[in-house]
Amino acid sequence: MTASFRRAPDFDRKADMIEATLDCIADVGIQATTVRAVAARAGVSNGLIRHHFESKDKLITAAYRRTIEMMSEPMLAVMKGPSQPPHARLAGFVVASLSGPNADPRLLSLWATFISQIHANPHFAQEHRVGYAAYREATEELIADVMTAEGRIPSVQERRRLAIAINAVIDGLWLEGCLSADEIDESLQISIGLRCVEALLGVELPDVRPEGKES
Amino acid sequence: MTASFRRAPDFDRKADMIEATLDCIADVGIQATTVRAVAARAGVSNGLIRHHFESKDKLITAAYRRTIEMMSEPMLAVMKGPSQPPHARLAGFVVASLSGPNADPRLLSLWATFISQIHANPHFAQEHRVGYAAYREATEELIADVMTAEGRIPSVQERRRLAIAINAVIDGLWLEGCLSADEIDESLQISIGLRCVEALLGVELPDVRPEGKES
DNA sequence: ATAGAAGTTATGCAATTGCATAGTTCGCGA
DNA sequence: TCGCGAACTATGCAATTGCATAACTTCTAT
Numbered sequence: 001m002t003a004s005f006r007r008a009p010d011f012d013r014k015a016d017m018i019e020a021t022l023d024c025i026a027d028v029g030i031q032a033t034t035v036r037a038v039a040a041r042a043g044v045s046n047g048l049i050r051h052h053f054e055s056k057d058k059l060i061t062a063a064y065r066r067t068i069e070m071m072s073e074p075m076l077a078v079m080k081g082p083s084q085p086p087h088a089r090l091a092g093f094v095v096a097s098l099s100g101p102n103a104d105p106r107l108l109s110l111w112a113t114f115i116s117q118i119h120a121n122p123h124f125a126q127e128h129r130v131g132y133a134a135y136r137e138a139t140e141e142l143i144a145d146v147m148t149a150e151g152r153i154p155s156v157q158e159r160r161r162l163a164i165a166i167n168a169v170i171d172g173l174w175l176e177g178c179l180s181a182d183e184i185d186e187s188l189q190i191s192i193g194l195r196c197v198e199a200l201l202g203v204e205l206p207d208v209r210p211e212g213k214e215s
Numbered sequence: 216m217t218a219s220f221r222r223a224p225d226f227d228r229k230a231d232m233i234e235a236t237l238d239c240i241a242d243v244g245i246q247a248t249t250v251r252a253v254a255a256r257a258g259v260s261n262g263l264i265r266h267h268f269e270s271k272d273k274l275i276t277a278a279y280r281r282t283i284e285m286m287s288e289p290m291l292a293v294m295k296g297p298s299q300p301p302h303a304r305l306a307g308f309v310v311a312s313l314s315g316p317n318a319d320p321r322l323l324s325l326w327a328t329f330i331s332q333i334h335a336n337p338h339f340a341q342e343h344r345v346g347y348a349a350y351r352e353a354t355e356e357l358i359a360d361v362m363t364a365e366g367r368i369p370s371v372q373e374r375r376r377l378a379i380a381i382n383a384v385i386d387g388l389w390l391e392g393c394l395s396a397d398e399i400d401e402s403l404q405i406s407i408g409l410r411c412v413e414a415l416l417g418v419e420l421p422d423v424r425p426e427g428k429e430s
Numbered sequence: 431a432t433a434g435a436a437g438t439t440a441t442g443c444a445a446t447t448g449c450a451t452a453g454t455t456c457g458c459g460a
Numbered sequence: 461t462c463g464c465g466a467a468c469t470a471t472g473c474a475a476t477t478g479c480a481t482a483a484c485t486t487c488t489a490t
Binding site: 167 | 241242243244245246247321322323324325327328330331332333335336343347350376379380382383384385386387388390391394395399403404407410411414415
Binding site for chain 1: 436437438439440441
């Protein structure tokens with residue numbers, strides 16, 4: 001009966017559990033993601049999860065929030081990163097969206113899991129709406145900056161139309177890339193993305209390589 | 216104890232159960248899609264499902280196959296429909312992919328559910344691979360025909376690159392459209408899709424309206 | 431030091447779930 | 461018409477699951 005344990009010191013154990021939840025969902029699917037399975041992965045007792053999260057639903061919602069956070073990271077890095085000319089910034093965004101951690105098929109599994117439940121779970125719908133609005137907002141800004149630098153100030157409708165189109169291209173390429181990561185070359189995916197954006201905006205973008213290493 | 220029932224006559228009761236499964240998944244999510252829930256929706260006893268399907272897993276797999284079938288329908292309609300000039304054919308494909316039954320958010324829920332399980336369930340991976348290969352194959356053909364009609368015969372790499380890009384645009388727009396069906400206008404989505412394809416191929420496409428009604 | 435608060439484990443329970451089994455009813459061919 | 465196979469229902473069971481509870485351990489404030 002001796003329950004010897006070490007109390008989680010600095011880092012937050014909650015984060016551990018959320019990470020274990022994501023691992024579980026990505027590995028065995030949402031159906032097999034039980035409280036016990038998550039606890040086993042996190043290396044804690046199942047009771048502890050209940051101690052930190054009000055319910056399983058709250059745990060899953062937290063996992064969704066974390067997923068949105070992960071997917072937004074490349075975008076935020078570009079927005080908050082060192083100030084660059086608009087064209088380089090947009091190109092950097094495209095590259096970041098299609099490579100690095102974002103190109104991980106695991107992320108697609110997670111994303112699809114939550115998206116599939118948006119209609120069934122009202123909490124998810126809210127999380128999604130907020131996250132996606134911010135995403136499109138940012139894209140619109142990136143695009144508008146490029147157009148303005150070209151001397152072609154877009155109307156509100158034009159801004160929106162371009163943002164929808166470019167987001168669609170990037171999302172679609174991300175999807176395809178993750179779905180067949182073994183057949184499709186990542187750099188090909190990136191160059192297609194850049195060329196599409198160039199074609200849609202009628203501009204020329206600088207050549208940017210992943211990880212910020214420029215040629 | 217009286218178990219009065221009508222035997223399913225002409226139409227296949229299996230199809231009923233698959234449809235009920237899809238309804239269930241779309242409405243309440245894969246987690247709440249139990250054999251009993253499906254049986255209730257189909258208006259049959261839960262034992263009957265087991266009678267027609269070897270296991271729940273087989274039922275779900277059948278539901279996935281049906282989903283792929285539904286999503287491929289517009290594509291097949293264009294491919295097998297009345298022979299049209301290549302440009303009209305491609306435009307018709309874009310329109311069909313972004314409107315009609317394909318634009319239903321319910322379809323996105325179903326698709327996302329299965330996609331999210333591809334990694335966890337080997338059967339799904341197989342179903343996906345086959346279905347998607349056929350899809351890309353067909354797109355490549357449509358595109359190649361257009362390019363050939365323009366007198367610009369594309370190389371194998373060029374064909375593939377264009378197919379990936381155009382598929383990505385269509386998939387991405389479909390995604391966005393389904394995800395925010397209430398905010399985004401369907402016809403705007405279609406016109407963006409057509410303009411994107413035009414930009415990517417460097418061609419001009421005829422104006423096509425949904426449901427095959429040309430203007 | 432020491433008490434109290436919070437982290438953590440172990441265990442149990444009622445509800446659910448997939449599947450099995452036995453029995454009932456229907457339709458069709460001989 | 462009659463019998464037999466298949467469609468169908470009803471019921472039960474073992475395993476699982478989310479959650480509750482009780483007990484124990486560690487940390488921190490005083």
